[in-house]
Amino acid sequence: MWTWPLFYFAACDLGYYKSSPGDQLCSKCPPFSLSDTLASQICECDTNYYRCSTDPPSTACTRPPSAPINLISSVNGTTITLDWSPPRDTGGRRDVTYNVICRRCAWDAGQCEPCGGGVRYTPQQMSLAKTSLTVANLQAHMNYTFWVEAVNGVSDFSLEQRMFSTVNITTNQAAPSQVVVIRKEKTAENSVTLIWQEPDQPNGIILEYEIKYFEKDKEMQSYSTLKAKDTRAVVTGLQPSTRYVFQVRARTSAGCGRFSQTVEVETSKGMALRYDTMTIVWICLTLISGLIVLLTVIICKKRHCGYSKAFQDSDEEKMHYQNGQITLAESKVYVDPHTYEDPCQAVRDFAREIEASRIKIEKIIGSGEFGEVCYGRLKIPGKREVPVAIKTLKVGYNEKQRRDFLSEASIMAQFDHPNVIHLEGVVTRSKLTMIVTEYMENGSLDTFLRSRDGHFTIIQLVSMLRGIASGMKYLSDLGYVHRDLAARNILVNSNLVCKVSDFGLSRILEDDPDAAYTTTGGKIPIRWTAPEAITYRTFSSASDVWSYGVVMWEVLAYGERPYWNMTNRDVINSVEEGYRLPAPMGCPTALHQLMLDCWQRDRNERPRFSLIVSILDKLIRNQEHLKLSSTLNRFTHPRLDRGLFDFASCATVDDWLDSIKLGQYKDNFLMGGYRSLGMVMRMNINDIRRLGISLIGHQKKILTSIQIMRAHLINTLGPRMHL
Template identity: 45%
Template sequence: HIYTNRQLLSILFLYWEVAQKTLNGSQFYSYSVCNVGEREQDNWLRTTFIQRRPSASRVMVELQFVVRDCNSFDGASLTCKETFNMYTSEADADVGTTFRKGQFKKVTTIAPDEITRKNLQPVNTETRVVDGLSLKGFYLAFQDIGACVAILSVRVYYKTCPATVKSLASFPETVAGSQALSKVDGVCMENAVSEKVPRIYCTMDGEWVVPVSQCQCKPGYEEIKEVCQECQPGYFKAAVPSEKCELCPANTQGTGYGDAACPCTPGFYRAEDDPPTGPCSGLPGAPQDLQATTQLSSGRVLLTWSPPGDTGGRADLTYSVECRRCDGAACQACGEKVRYEPASTGLTETRVSVSQLDAHLNYTFTVNAHNGVSAAASKASPRAHGPPSTAALTTSLQYTDPPTVTSMRLDERKPTSLSLSWVVTPRHRAPPRSFRYELTYRKKDDNLNMTTYTVLVLDRTSVRVSDLAPATTYLFRVQPITEGGAGGASIEDEFKTLADGNTNFPALVLCSLFSRRNSHSRQGPEDAYFSTSEQLKPLKTYVDPHTYEDPNTAVLKFASEIHPNHITKQKVIGAGEFGEVFRGILRAPGRTEGPVAIKTLKPGYSEKQRQDFLSEASIMGQFSHQNIIRLEGVVTKFKHAMIVTEYMENGALDKYLRDHDGEIPSIQLVGMLRGISGGMKYLSDMSYVHRDLAARNILVNTNLECKVSDFGLSRVLEDDPEGTYTTSGGKIPIRWTAPEAIAYRKFTSASDVWSFGIVMWEVMAFGERPYWDMSNHEVMKAINEAFRLPAPMDCPSAVYQLMLQCWLQERAKRPRFPDIVSLLDKLLRSPDSLKTIADFDPRVSIRLPSTSGSDGSPFRSVSEWLESIKMSQYSENFACAGMVTMEQVLHMRNEDIKNIGVRLPGHLKRIAYSILGLKDQTSTLSVFAM
């Protein structure tokens, strides 16, 4: 997809010289012009018609050229230039040699990195983008305005994401578009399926990223060399998400090729809740060593046994007990009269107590063992069950009447407690050796339908009942519980607690504490009772989740688990490194239903990717502040991992500000900065360093409340010469990073303060890019030479002075976040302090170093000027109003600008300030360099 010089030989050139040269056996043409001594140069060089592939709306133009140093020409320094311009013009057909300059639109100004001096002729290579192409073809043109320049080669190409197969889905070749990410749908390969259409994103650089909804081999097939192949006999694959065919589990058998399940062999079964991929189990054997111990005095039998030797291969063993009694030759079920402790079925322990037995009867007890497949076996064959164990015994039981509580007495009374005791009397013989007491009490209340009873089970004849209400009457009753059953209960007695304040004990304690407090010059731990509510707050420190040996432990510690059934995805609102981001609804029990943001982990992730993905939740879950994005919870125990946070309706702060340029008053902007600084103070108090503070990582809700987000833990790259570092989102731009963090990898709260200063500038400049189009190298060089960003338009002087304090070279002298919060609070409390505006230089703040006109030459058209201040959308407005020359523009007033259709306050100010700057400037570049 490349057009080279060989295809561009027939070039229309006006005042450019052409030369044919031979290099390495190949001929090529070069085009040069060098009229540096003459004024008003306007030399054009145009390519042949370049046909465009219909889907290629964005092409790259790579130039190789040399430029001679103007200082090498005597007497030509005033007219000589060291740059030239590139233009483009679209057409549906070749116009031949017809050439009209008005049809061409400027793309950019080309400046060399190195210029020719004496015998050195360095070749410069520059690549520019031509975007928004829509017709069948286009021309390129190069305009010289007084330089000594030679163009050696022009290479025109466009980028594509090549046809590819990823995760069993095929994707067609796709031309890289103008958007950062272009969505491309694919098709699953044979014997592969997907719940949703497989999707991937094509970047502007021609690279595939973020595959979503990948295809997977259907049941009975596995992926081998990117092809779905049948499972071999004896192997199976039951579900789509599984990766490989598995060997049929124990006690199962395969049926052939492509098995999705392995059925049980005869005599073995699966329980209803057993997975179809698991082994089959048999029935358990009989319980062993069944013994019956008779307790004659209480009509009770204790049955004990040992587990069966064969459990059927399962651990879910339970037991059931059957009882039959015989009176002479007649035998029948024991009936409901007999009681079992704890129960007669579903027993997990190998013992049961049977009571309420009659005297002088024969009893037969049968114990059966069951496991999880017993029910399935019964359905398959009603006679299929394990052998039982049976124990027969003859009872000769004698009963003793249970005891009775005859009286209760009050031993001690307090405002919140009552101490009671009672007397137990047997009716006939001495009571059994041990029994318990059931104490029931309630408030005295005539409305019995609303009464709450409290029951205590005790092993002694006294109790102290606490947590009672002062000056309140309670009703108490006690009943003994013996091995033979319940005894006689006492009558219901009433006792009343004392009124509150009738005891001096608490006051004595406080006096003692006061005495200890006054005896120390410094506050000790015991003085916490007398601290303010702020002092009582525990000092919470951030814990790095990477210090946990198992990162999953950190997630469980700091984030709550949410069941995916409680989450409803509504629409995609973004695509991150790990997968798509959705807007959705959270409907969890005990929570208010509301909108949330849902970050998803793309299928086919590695364990490291999963840990990196969830690490942000482990970090976010430790924070609780109104200006920190709130973590609602995570989904980790299911197939698709997710991070669920609160939903911020207005999205990222930088984009929101650009969309509302000039619409938000300064005091509201300062209020937004106050919220961000409050969140950062909270983080710094927890000893957490953000490392990636920027307006793009601040989220805004409908109330214009700003919250700090993006807590993907950053890591310094030891082998990066520029000292940049990466996060889950990629490299951090130099323009937001403090000098010591760039040079020495010193990331502290002080470096976060520097970043906060850049965020302040972004907010007051309504989302303008810091340092405009300067390269990272130019930014670092400028900062080291003490250059600082100028004040944005209409920025209060006090706010700009705070920015400069944040950008002090020595980090120890920068303000701390508590200081920043305090200052911003003072500004908000005194709105008049925001009326003094910082000095604004439109030649620096609006005219960008790398845009048109920055070479010092005057603007040749209104459209060129508007492009330089990023207001090209108003070109047609100026043309329709007859403003076609820069001389006419210089005479415009604010009212004239409004009349041609510029209504937004921010745009109106930008254009007006630029006109003001043009009136007194001679060279924008020279002023900027100063």
């Protein structure tokens, strides 16, 4: 009788297992597991490694993932967007999802509490498959902390604390919440009186309420609106015995809230009139005759006495929707306060007056042309304090200085956009005249970037640029031309939100070292200004686009000075001859190409800000286009900055390194085999790093020098020269 060999039924050795008895061979334990006894049916996981219930014994043991990386946030009012990258270590599993925890923190002591149920998460708060999330319905001017943790199928088995990334944000101003309670106070034949309560979250000072009303079932045919300053309004001009539908919403300087739920009110019945047909005909004829006489009188008055404003309906008070078409007042257009005969009237028309007692100045943070710039807090009635920046007018001013000081406030007061600095108001009725704006914790963009060279991802930098472009699109749509767009005039808050600021070009440039006189007088910032604006003082949205291209270069170069140490005259001549700034180190090709598009000589060929915003949005959504950077970029007939790089005296690599004051790296280049300038000019950023040059500033200086040498040779020998 045949018998199976004994080894078929032998027990498995240490480090091997067999999931069930039988004639199958023993299997080696999967990674991160071990069998420490003979005849094991399963290999136990190593310390801190696990299997979930659905993993077969043949599966390697896994562990929880590390924390997500590159967590960034963007803030738009009371809505934030979080983006992050997957963890570097997924724990060996593919079922990684993400949870987001939100906590609201008070201003004073870091006391935090859960955000509560009113917050809306899109697509969801827990078990996210994607690496992005939008959080809405947050409170205005409030601190929040968000934890983003990565989890997988074995995270629940681990006793160790989960790994997460955190980000702290502060929400901006926001529109008020919905008006909830609205009711009828009384009705008449032709009017209805309504009263309501202030929104639970005004998010600022309520400027006015808007009442929308229409006959029931006729909203698509006709509706009207009425504005009111208080929580009570009388709506007149209604029809007797007619059911109307009413809604109310509130407006602050940040915009309008949502309309309330509808409330239906029926007007009172009119008095019944009983006349025969002939009497009605006579009444109609009499009314028509009277109307003709009235029209004749009005026409006569208009011809001989001028047109009285008393006969005009206020576009601000009512808006009508007839025959499927809505009739609105003209779209908002920027009004230049300098066109006012009395510039102080512009301040009264546009800016909100703040009582000096509501402002608490805490410290001086800088100085301006007219006085000091301070940090302080503004107390909003019925609400908590908010941080603000305060520009003060120094003692001993004359009336002209005061008007010039307040003119910027009357400009800012007309703007309302998340990427434009927000004016809280002015103080003109106290001894100290002040302009009060929102507080931007990180100061000016150029200084902020220089102090954090190389600290941000390319997505973070593009997000900053997108915010600036969005603010400029808003200003351009209003018809406002900035004329001094530069990184020094962009402010950055704690959430890395960039906001366009500094709307006082005419006075600020007088002491600007980057400004130069033109033939027509005045000063302009040469390094940021379009050629047509320098030559003809022709400023437009297109010249702002040119300036935006320079801002892009500043951001990607971490606040480096455009055109380095070139003189203003050399900049003008070089740009006129076709020279354009090369791409900063590590700049993706797509972004440098957008800069070059902004620097088109023909202003009609430059992209509009709306297109720039669209392009940046696409790059953010398709980040693979931001991974490509070009070392050899497009140059056209450059002029060299002899003050920075003097190549005429450079015959060797050592001479060149001495000319850029980096002679300490001579041995690095010699050991790397770079013995001629021709070999140096073939180098890219990776070659520079391989030489052991670790300082980012020195890497950038070497690469910039190589790019300029290349451009010089292309200019000298022709564009077909091959390096």
